[in-house]
Amino acid sequence: MPAFDTIDDLPADSRVLVRLDLNSPIEDGDPQDNRRFGRHAETVRELADAGHRVVLMAHQGRPGRDDFTSLAGHADILADHVDRDVAFVADTYGDEALAAIDALGAGEVLLLENTRMCEDELPEASPEEKAETAFVATLAPRFDAYVNDAYSAAHRKHASLVGFPLVLPAYAGRVMETEYEANTAIATREFDGPVTMVVGGTKATDVIGVMDALDDRVDRFLLGGVAGELFLRAAGHPVGRDVAGLDLFDEQWAENRELIESVLDERGDAIRLASDLAYEGPDGDRAEVAVEDIDEKTTGYLDVGSATVADYEPAIRESDAVFVKGALGVFEDERFADGTVGVLEAIAETDCFSVVGGGDTSRAIEMYGLREADFSHVSIAGGAYIRALTGEPLPAVEVLKAAAERAEN
Numbered sequence: 523m524p525a526f527d528t529i530d531d532l533p534a535d536s537r538v539l540v541r542l543d544l545n546s547p548i549e550d551g552d553p554q555d556n557r558r559f560g561r562h563a564e565t566v567r568e569l570a571d572a573g574h575r576v577v578l579m580a581h582q583g584r585p586g587r588d589d590f591t592s593l594a595g596h597a598d599i600l601a602d603h604v605d606r607d608v609a610f611v612a613d614t615y616g617d618e619a620l621a622a623i624d625a626l627g628a629g630e631v632l633l634l635e636n637t638r639m640c641e642d643e644l645p646e647a648s649p650e651e652k653a654e655t656a657f658v659a660t661l662a663p664r665f666d667a668y669v670n671d672a673y674s675a676a677h678r679k680h681a682s683l684v685g686f687p688l689v690l691p692a693y694a695g696r697v698m699e700t701e702y703e704a705n706t707a708i709a710t711r712e713f714d715g716p717v718t719m720v721v722g723g724t725k726a727t728d729v730i731g732v733m734d735a736l737d738d739r740v741d742r743f744l745l746g747g748v749a750g751e752l753f754l755r756a757a758g759h760p761v762g763r764d765v766a767g768l769d770l771f772d773e774q775w776a777e778n779r780e781l782i783e784s785v786l787d788e789r790g791d792a793i794r795l796a797s798d799l800a801y802e803g804p805d806g807d808r809a810e811v812a813v814e815d816i817d818e819k820t821t822g823y824l825d826v827g828s829a830t831v832a833d834y835e836p837a838i839r840e841s842d843a844v845f846v847k848g849a850l851g852v853f854e855d856e857r858f859a860d861g862t863v864g865v866l867e868a869i870a871e872t873d874c875f876s877v878v879g880g881g882d883t884s885r886a887i888e889m890y891g892l893r894e895a896d897f898s899h900v901s902i903a904g905g906a907y908i909r910a911l912t913g914e915p916l917p918a919v920e921v922l923k924a925a926a927e928r929a930e931n
């Protein structure tokens with residue numbers, strides 16, 4: 523039985539207020555289509571097809587940043603995915619919004635303005651405090667139910683995520699359901715064979731925390747990316763040189779050195795480090811070097827090498843479950859995609875339970891023509907995925923669970 527009620531449990535002909543996560547890259551002021559739209563479209567379509575009146579809330583960017591924009595363009599992209607009209611109103615809970623909500627017919631869909639344009643949304647606070655805001659108190663009485671589909675924002679204690687489910691019967695949408703189940707599997711499911719975690723990317727501080735927390739749930743960690751180079755450094759290799767003016771290595775090294783050394787010391791037998799690395803050679807081509815032959819920190823490395831991929835592939839094939847967090851190299855540049863793509867291909871070829879997480883890393887799947895269907899789950903969450911892996915509760919999920927308990931009693 524799921525931890526919360528789902529849209530299967532919604533009473534017929536409901537007026538539903540639905541929270542999505544349509545937070546997207548913005549280019550020249552316009553939102554760019556991405557996998558979040560396609561995923562949420564499933565929930566929206568299902569609700570509209572069932573004849574509910576569907577009012578959507580979502581956020582975009584953060585106040586003060588360039589990506590903080592209206593959701594007008596998001597409504598158009600979503601409409602293409604849902605294959606029906608998605609009306610938009612440039613208001614969150616004022617008279618215009620209320621009029622548009624009241625005018626909505628059965629099976630119709632309306633998107634409200636960026637929730638973060640409403641003052642009550644952002645400061646993080648308890649569900650009880652958020653439920654008392656004018657935003658929640660004004661909108662809630664117009665609805666029969668609240669649906670949360672925004673798993674990827676569930677680590678935030680914002681009004682649209684934790685306030686409404688306290689005062690309305692609350693349900694999980696399809697994205698919330700599948701993300702929750704897959705992303706908590708590492709902590710909750712029993713697997714018959716080895717559990718492997720591929721660890722890479724640039725946010726070394728986050729993933730090292732995950733490695734520390736998952737210590738007893740993971741049989742082997744396959745390392746690459748910035749985190750991998752920091753572990754190589756702890757093992758005595760002079761690697762981790764920043765290129766292109768970025769500061770990815772030294773600060774994270776200073777911050778995590780002790781933890782890295784202790785994780786390596788305690789779980790060294792479970793940690794596989796790259797045996798070779800790739801860099802940009804003098805003629806601009808990909809060049810590789812064995813880690814043993816690196817004796818000076820003069821080169822910036824951008825991928826794991828081919829011997830490392832050959833070493834990681836059988837480890838993946840023998841696994842019963844593989845979780846991916848972070849890319850093994852700068853896959854956006856074709857020359858340095860071999861590590862990330864090689865590992866993803868190996869996972870796709872096996873029938874193990876597999877979850878690929880992280881907004882950037884999962885982009886490699888479409889960039890290099892892999893099929894999402896060959897993985898058990900490709901997450902659309904970033905920060906929430908990291909927290910799920912460490913077993914940290916997500917506030918918006920906790921309120922959904924509490925709502926289900928309330929409904930049962």
Ligand SMILES: Nc1ncnc2c1ncn2[C@@H]1O[C@H](COP(=O)(O)OP(=O)(O)OP(=O)(O)O)[C@@H](O)[C@H]1O
Pocket residue numbers: 722723724725726746747748770823824825847848849850851852853854879880881882883884903904905
């Ligand atoms: N050696 C390296 N040097 C610099 N960047 C690297 C290296 N290896 C991987 N990367 C970069 O890591 C990025 C992915 O890492 P990130 O930590 O952002 O992971 P993610 O889990 O995909 O993202 P998010 O948390 O944003 O959802 C890729 O864009 C890739 O270019």
Ligand SMILES: O=C(O)[C@H](O)COP(=O)(O)O
Pocket residue numbers: 543545583584674675678903904905
């Ligand atoms: O894009 C995301 O990861 C989520 O929408 C959360 O966005 P935030 O980090 O701005 O809260």
